[in-house]
Amino acid sequence: MVWTSAGCAVGFGALAIVAGSRHGATALDSTVWRFLLEHRTHTLNSVMKAVTAAGSGVVLTPLAVIGAGVAGWRARSWLPAVFVAVTTVGVSLLTTAFKILFARPRPPAALAEVTAGGWAFPSGHAANTTAVVGVLAVVAWTQLTSRRARWLTTGVAALVVLAVGTSRLYLGVHWLTDVAAGYLMAGCWLAAALATLGPYCLGRDRHPAHAVTTAEPTAAHDEAGHRDGTGTEESGRGC
Template structure:
């Protein structure tokens, strides 16, 4: 498992790096996908997409994760609380750092929500992938039924995908911004889980 997790972290990092190096050549695909989604706008769907975008924002996810961490800490699950805090705060900081490093401009038109930062990677996609991912892990390990664990993880994945789509639909991101956010968020999550599992193995050996 550790070797598999490490390989996954490396693969995600390489994929994100490759996308970062080549997104300039994907303008046609970016534009076509964005225009297709924007062409499907309707008042009801826009309301749903704004709600999804809000759910996937740091304003919602960071306090949610910290609240879960406090609950875990009170319940004497301090190591899991540290995992949630570390994964969340790392993702929250990583997004702005990468945005300033790449400095990709957002699409210029058809914005349905206000934005004031660089486009790449999508902070909503990155943060929701990492935070909802770690929360799904924390919840699923407390479930005994396999179907319940799979349903928890599936629900987290679906919500992450919908958050990313909402950012394109609302006109504030290119599809490759969202894809990069997913890749980087998944890589950060996998890395945090790798470290957590290594520390747990060391603790068990020490006991």
């Protein structure tokens, strides 16, 4: 996780340099924006507006609160909720700070399908969706016992994050580098939180499956003891 965080930080730094040196869009930003503008349809407009709404604070904030509560209840500890709060609030604050710092203009508002306020870099929808959905997927991974359920949760989370970022590009309210920066910044913070706080807030000793896995060797040992006569009950040396 440390290397993942470092890699995301390097990627975000590179995009930040680009955003800082070019106050407007890069050539790639303009190409992607123009392509999506030319391929808009009425149906896709409606779909993308619904998707982008899912990445708004009106949806993400209650989702984070409910997810943190459920995680804490399942783990019988408030530490998973702390992990969720640190991750989501941290990303939200960083997003606001970087937007003010870089003050990068958005694509032309006259050609956007939705109204968006504030600066463009990094994308708040991309960053906050990555933080909220990502951290809930991480917490779910530690609490789910089924491998299929774990991977299904991870896959759905990845699709949601990708869909929200794509919707911001399609609707014309962000450049490609804005969305990529949002992903990388949130990924960096999430990986750093997982590396530093994860062992304490999501410790395996609070995982229901841990009791099962630790009990299995004991049962196997007792059974072996009965067979070879070294068990406490059959050897007669039990207390």
